Amino acid sequence: MRIGLDVGGTKTDAVAVTAAGEIAARVRLATAWGPEGVVRTIVDAVAALGAEPAVAGAAPASIGIGMPGQVAPGGTRVLHAVNLGVDELDLAAALGSRPGIGRVRIENDVKAAALGAYALRGRPGSMAYLNLGTGVAAGFVFPSTDSGRRDGELWRGARGTAGEVGHISVDPGGPLCRCGQHGCIEAFAGGAAVAERWGRPGALPVRDVFDAADAGDPDAAALRAGLAHGVAAAVRVLVLTADVDVVVLGGGVSGLGERLGADVRRTLRASASASAFLRSLRLDERIDLLPPASPAAALGAALIGASLEAEEVLPRG
The missing domain is CATH 3.30.420.40 (ATPase, nucleotide binding domain)
Structure with a gap:
């Protein structure tokens, strides 16, 4: 499963996506305020997905996260996510030691939603x-x-x-x-x-x-x-x-x-x-x-996380 999260100012939408690109499970949680609250929300959302029958507690192959604010391409540091109470947060460092969380890829939420919308339109x-x-x-x-x-x-x-x-x-x-x-x-x-x-x-x-x-x-x-x-x-x-x-x-x-x-x-x-x-x-x-309540942003985040997984299997010279 590839996990994708859309961390918004009031709620976090999280999906588990199969290798074929199908959404197997979806959960939504209220987003807690501030850097510690955001990290806790992400951990809780991943755990909630892991408890869904379609996911069956399997460790995620990849995790992608869409966040408001500025995110450098390929980076893991979020800047100026004012709607979350976050001025600066390195999510890779904050999540790295948490159980069940491996390497993550971060993207601006609108760009993640764009990728998800493209996939949903087909x-x-x-x-x-x-x-x-x-x-x-x-x-x-x-x-x-x-x-x-x-x-x-x-x-x-x-x-x-x-x-x-x-x-x-x-x-x-x-x-x-x-x-x-x-x-x-x-x-x-x-x-x-x-x-x-x-x-x-x-x-x-x-x-x-x-x-x-x-x-x-x-x-x-x-x-x-x-x-x-x-x-x-x-x-x-x-x-x-x-x-x-x-x-x-x-x-x-x-x-x-x-x-x-x-x-x-x-x-x-x-x-x-x-x-x-x-x-x-x-x-x-x-x-x-887009249809109302579309999971576009969370799906796009999952696809972005999966791209990190794909890069890691490329041969290194």
């Missing part, structure tokens, strides 16, 4: 995964090419920051973003930004905005239109820079499903109405949504 072609959660970020996955790239390989960029589209300003006169700019994609489409501008208590503020907009609330209608504007802008950026075949929408905000998808497609068609070039790209036909 279709050829290039893909950008646009994560619409507390913030906004993207990951790229490309198929094999004549240059030798493996099928379904992440593109991280020169310094691991490819896809950080949330802080691209698309409206200098737009709302203030936490980064200090105005009109960033994240200021329009990030769940935290929408909730802050909505300013009303609720368990699911973005869903409340959509419901209120449907009921005729003008403030909610403006926020809803702004969210679609921000997502549509991100789709244009991702396609115009990388020319991916499809942009898959995921993350908590994407749980709105076709209520969101229809808004984004309509906004993309409207923005293309005056441009024959944009119409030729058919951007509204190049978006897809």
Whole structure:
């Protein structure tokens, strides 16, 4: 079994994946706060998977972990995972002496989710995964090419920051973003930004905005239109820079499903109405949504962990 964990700010999603790529078991736990809490949550999640009948207590062949924050390609140190209360944490060192935990591979959670979404779609072609959660970020996955790239390989960029589209300003006169700019994609489409501008208590503020907009609330209608504007802008950026075949929408905000998808497609068609070039790209036909509660991030983490296992069996010269 290959173990994959998506360690989020409120919950940790963990899966055990067979060598054939099938999910054999899945558990979800609340994520404890701070470095010690994160390490304890990971250990508990691996143990919980080991207790599942399909896993039968077998030692994991590999462990991959998706985490928010900055993760250097191939590294095990996580920086600035503020939603977890982690400023800096070397997970390999913290987990190395724990029973049942072998070597681990760490990846940024959005990039792990991109790889998992690619595997779940099971279709050829290039893909950008646009994560619409507390913030906004993207990951790229490309198929094999004549240059030798493996099928379904992440593109991280020169310094691991490819896809950080949330802080691209698309409206200098737009709302203030936490980064200090105005009109960033994240200021329009990030769940935290929408909730802050909505300013009303609720368990699911973005869903409340959509419901209120449907009921005729003008403030909610403006926020809803702004969210679609921000997502549509991100789709244009991702396609115009990388020319991916499809942009898959995921993350908590994407749980709105076709209520969101229809808004984004309509906004993309409207923005293309005056441009024959944009119409030729058919951007509204190049978006897809992950199903609610998809295990994409945990599955992607498991695949990343399995890649470490594969590297270790290569001959050394």
